[in-house]
Amino acid sequence: MTTLLDGSPYQGYLYAYPHKTAYRPLRPRPALGDVWAAEDRAALFLYLHIPFCEMRCGFCNLFTRTRPPAEQVSAYLAQLRTQAAVVSRELGDATFARAAVGGGTPTYLTAAELTDLFSILTDVLGVDLAGAELSVETSPATATPDRLAVLAAHHTRRVSIGVQSFLDAEAHAAGRPQKRAEVDRALGAIREAALPVLNLDLIYGIPGQTARTWDESLRTALTWHPEEIYLYPLYVRPLTGLGRRAGDLLVGPGRRADDPTRVGDPGLATGPGLTNDPGVATGRAGESDFDPAWDAARLALYRQGRDTLRAAGYRQLSMRQFRRADVPDPQGADYCCQDDGMVGLGCGARSYTRDLHYSFDYAVGVGEVRAIIDDYVSRPAGDFRHAEFGFTLDGTEQRRRWLLKSLLRAEGVDPAGYAARFGTTVAHDFPQLTALSDRDWLTTAPAQPTSVAGLAAPGTGTRAPAQPTSVADPAAPGTVPLAPALPQPTSAAPGAGPGRPALTAPDRLVLTDEGLAHGDLIGPWLVSGEVRAAMAGHTPR
Known part of the structure; x- marks a missing residue:
């Protein structure tokens, strides 16, 4: 019998369970005081979401808006402060042991705005940043010395930067129009800021990528001695830049055998197909199996990357995550969005208790994202006392989530x-x-x-x-x-x-x-x- 296990090895990245696309409106809206009343609040994980970027990468299906007007950024930070105050009162006696700021790109904010953001953590939520193992996302264009100085001054332990490829042509093929000089400048600035942990993201399976070019990106990454490296397979999803031109990239029926972009061996990754949903495959074997040759190429590149990092002295912590062997593990659980006891603030953040996962509404398309942000910044403070969209986990789903x-x-x-x-x-x-x-x-x-x-x-x-x-x-x-x-x-x-x-x-x-x-x-x-x-x-x- 053919099952999902016989299908494509790239069905989807299950970074959280249940996926946010399973969330539905909660009616009636539960009060946060009731939601958290029976939870252990002695060592919570705090996540702040900044839904802004300088550009939207072609592969990105995250909740974010590019280049928002300055007044909206100011309004968002003000509303984030309001939400933090309301949620803090609802939580009661709570302590945050870990904290992360993601997006979007948090360092899209100016240095002054970042200072304001960190004051929300310290002044409103009472976070001890020196002990919170704080992690912040950045990008090559926004990892500037003045912003990084603010991160360092507020005890940021880990900064994560998405490089994706050190070859300009590959970065552009993935829908990220960056220049190698900009990447090198950003990495130099991060090292100059002396932040304890640098995480660097790379992508494999990019159109035109070969074993040789993948090795070049891997070897270049290692020259920066990052404490962590994540290796991500490329996915092409609906409503993304790559998704809109998936028909031009698809390798399969209709391609001539002598087409120079046709996949001919596992060392060449050219033609991604379109996965069928924003999260994970929804069921039957073969639903995401658009291109076996591309799957084989990604698997070969994954194994090459894994073996290269192991040989360089990195420990593998998951399919994607590698940590340098001499780097101690963080205190408490690793940075991930699956753990119970997570409080999310911002319109794209999720919150997790044992039996309820909740958030605001979710979208990827430009117009829908803008509408949700506009709605968030215009809400009365009282709205933040309730959970609006979510999924209730019964005992069976709690077991499944723990296993996963x-x-x-x-x-x-x-x-x-x-x-x-x-x-x-x-x-x-x-x-x-x-x-x-x-x-x-x-x-x-x-x-x-x-x-x-x-x-x-x-x-x-x-x-x-x-x-x-x-x-x-x-x-x-x-x-x-x-x-x-x-x-x-x-x-x-x-x-x-x-x-x-x-x-x-x-x-x-x-x-x-x-x-x-x-x-x-x-x-x-x-x-x-x-x-x-x-x-x-x-x-x-």
């Missing part, structure tokens, strides 16, 4: 932690995971780093090669049968007998190297029917 946000990370799933939180087992709740082990995409490994499948080998700081055996094979050396091992993670696993020693249950359930490579397939495959139906009912606008 754990499994798609390199450290994998902690069965004991799952059992402690939900009172049941991963194996009982998700028997379909055996399909991943059957493909050698899933294995078990002890919690402490050893040179077994999927974990860091001692002294290497890199993820060890995956074992070629299936988790489901009880005779495979170093593995444990998936189904009997997971229910009792703290005791001897069933299955011991004559000639077979008792095996301790696995500490963690981890994706193999190939499992991580297929993370953008595994994530959508695990989406529930309810969420999938809600996403399918969303109309991109």
Whole structure:
């Protein structure tokens, strides 16, 4: 039987669950005081959204507006301050342990406006920026010395910049008209500002990109010694610049065999097709399978990038994220938007409690985004006491979300932690995971780093090669049968007998190297029917 696992490995980036396209109007609107009353508010994550950019990249489907009038920026910051004050009162006694500012491009703001923004965090919300592991997004055009000085003065620990490619032609092909000189100037300014952590984003699968040009971007990135690097596959989505010209880029039926842009080998990524929704694939195998040759090209470039970074001393933390081995992990959870206890401020931000994810309305199209921003800045303060759009997570969806946000990370799933939180087992709740082990995409490994499948080998700081055996094979050396091992993670696993020693249950359930490579397939495959139906009912606008 053909399933989604047999389809394109690039179904979608499941950076949050449920995806925002599954959100619907909440009626009646719940009061935030009630929403947060039973939540642990001792160490919350704060996210501020600035929905402005100097330009919109061709691949971008984020909620943002380009070059807004100055008066709208001022009105937005004033309204953000109002919302922060209202939400702070609704939360009551709350402490923010982590903070991030994203967008959009927060450094689109001037240095003075950034100073005003940080005063909202400190004066209104009481955030201790020195201990908040603050992360801020920037861009080559806006990472200027005066702005970076404001970031440094307010204890920003991590600054993330989207370079995408160090080759001008590739950047332009991805819909980002930047110049290499501008990128170098920005990176030099960031290093001069002495911010502790530089994250650098690169994209693979750009039209015209080859193994040689990808290597050039990777090697150039490494000359800046970034503490973190993210490698993103290119997606072409509706309502984006690339999406509008997808017909010109599509490689497939109708292309002549001698077409010079035709994909001929996995080292050349030319013709992206159009994915069918803004988040993840909505269902059947092959729905996003527009171009197998492009899929093969992206997979080859991903493996090349992964291997290059590992060889350079980077630890792989997820399909996309790599951290230099000598860089300590942040205090608390890594910067991501999936964790419970996140408070989002701004019209494009999401907030997460255990059983409710909520936000304002969502759009990608220029006119719709402008309308939502206009609505946000004109609202009375009382509106910020309520949640408006969202998704309520029942116990089943909470379990699924916990699994997804754990499994798609390199450290994998902690069965004991799952059992402690939900009172049941991963194996009982998700028997379909055996399909991943059957493909050698899933294995078990002890919690402490050893040179077994999927974990860091001692002294290497890199993820060890995956074992070629299936988790489901009880005779495979170093593995444990998936189904009997997971229910009792703290005791001897069933299955011991004559000639077979008792095996301790696995500490963690981890994706193999190939499992991580297929993370953008595994994530959508695990989406529930309810969420999938809600996403399918969303109309991109």
